[in-house]
Amino acid sequence: MSLRILVGVKRVIDYAVKIRVKPDKSGVITEGVKHSMNPFDEIAIEEAVRMKEKKIAKEIVAFSCGPAQCQETLRTALAMGADRGIHVEVAGPQYETLQPLHISKMLAKLAKDEQIDIIIVGKQAIDDDCNQTAQMTAALLDWPQATSASKIEAKDGSLQVVREIDGGLETIKVKLPTVVSADLRLNEPRYATLPNIMKAKKKPIKKLTPKDLGVDVSPRIQIVTVEEPPVRLAGAKVENVDMVVEKLKALGHA
């Protein structure tokens, strides 16, 4: 088999960072904060690279949409084994209101332009937790979808995918071309090594605008306010159960 895989990778605030809300409550602080590739997208890239190592795939295209720094995220994808990158630049207020639907439209257009057989994305991003992009992309393309994948096997023109669902594990067969979203237990991604990081600098990254793909990124939503969760109040010790009940009543809980 010699499939072409398109992998979506999102640049998000690193999961180890403590998130702070801007004083004007318009969003979270991103200036000077460590960003990295969305962990589920790392899993997606790893799966694509393994398929290439098994000679199931012949080319991996990594795609990211966002400000100029997304190039770093694409370089990481290239260092992990992707062959080339596509960066659709969107910055500033338009980036703040970017939604999965915009990304899905871009993925759908790229899938047609680049003759893609499999689209793999992480099942959700750790900043918005939407879990929508794979599904919307499949709908726009009218392709079958295999979401929350925890195991993928390629078999002549189709994929057998084990999905993690609420009830347990579901195994489905999807014909190619298809959209897959990667779940946590699909694999453990490799680290980018120094030689591969060096080699990745030479791999091409094509720059496009949303207009090039015919996608309108004007906002569909307006962010009203962003607030931190309420600070946890101190507890109080009381002498006996009756006092517990009294306190609860006073606080309006009983």
Add this chain to the structure above:
Amino acid sequence: MQCFFISRFVFNNSLCQTGSLRYFHYSRFVLQSTRNHQLVDKIKVLKQNLIKVLGKDGISDSETICRQHSRDEGVERNDHIVDLVVWPKSTEECSIIASICYEKKVPMIPFGTGTGLESGVCGVHGGVSVDMSKMNKIVDFNPEDFDVTVQPGVTRKGLNHFLKDHGLWFPVDPGADASLCGMTATSASGTNAVRYGTMRENVLNTEIVLADGRVFWTAGKNRRSKKSSAGFNLTNLFVGSEGSLGFITKTTLKIYGIPEMMASAVCAFPTVKAAVDMCVQVLQSNIPIARIELMDDVAMEMCNNHNKLNYEVAPTLFLEFHGTEESVKSQAKFAAEIADYNGGSQFHWAYETEERNRLWKARHDIYWTVLQSNPGCRAIVTDVCVPITCLPDLIAQTKSDIQKSGIIGPCLGHVGDGNFHSFLVFNPSEPEELKKAEQLASRLTKRALDLNGTCTGEHGIGIGKMAYLEKEIGPVGLEMMKSIKRTFDPHWLMNPGKIFSSE
């Protein structure tokens, strides 16, 4: 503040003479005073002064918090509880804490992640536990120079997460997710030491706060050259000093490129001797093996049951090869030939990240596996390290000794360094078993010292191995160590009661 309590768990002084300790010791009920009245009053005054410097959030004397800070993964020492816990947020605050405590002559104990194995953080004479975890920044990162400087709150896994996007890592891996400054203080080692060295080889510089509050860098402020001949090597003096010479508030580490390929393998042998001979021959062949770990048949059986694995129940080597693809292939081929020559089985390979991680997790979790396989029991952990060629006979003698005693005692460890651990299992309610285990540990340590080895390869002296230090170092060496201690800490306030006594 409780001054008196009844303790079921009394640290019996005579026991500390017999070997490395890692267990509950049940003894008779004893009425005991935690510490003398003078110290209790001093601590009250101290607390007020420290609140002014650190704020109410930076200090606690709650019993639970004090207890949490008086123990690590080693023996619980319930009569060695600290009196106060403070959280400095910077080197400056740490320095102020030190000068305040120095003035009042109150003991101070640095606390990192509490993942040590020798009760290094307990308060033998009470005092102030200085929890360094709020100082958690990576202060200087130079990827092209392969060095990074971190504060005590940065852990090993935290640093590796930060480094991975740059294709770099810090390979010293003692198993736990320990504070890197804590690892500096205990000269931590681990499974990768055979190739990448221990903390001794990988710490370039440290920032120290002395007992009197003075701050200095052991290799000069911010210096990060890979080598130096300038004066005494103070950096390595602090590596392994177990908090007894000063607070380590920054450590500058050597970092490495992540290997292009990592492949792990498991190979079973007919006898422990065959497995260790294989290890000696692999090293003699100059194969740059990254990890070579032994698990004996007793350990393998427990490992299989606990992790639901299916390895052969026989002395087994867990190996890992790092390098380019060609290099790993050729290393592996040669190693397989040596294994075959020693009667080893076929290699079972693990290439993918999750498979390798599962394999090494099974190895790293072995202490917990041993305890869970023997519910209700505890274990004495030994940590001897001898020249590699002495290892086959030492392990063989030890295993034979263990078998004769009837104690369950899996033997495993870093055979590539000549360092192995035995977990001598005993039931805390059977004093006979405990006695046997202690005697086994003692005989084993004596054998190791007679073979020109050390009583502790990587865990540290702490409290449990104090009795062996003089035999190992000799009286002059010990006196020199005490001299140095008096120079850095004339009032013996830094982590007293550890490594050696003040007499």
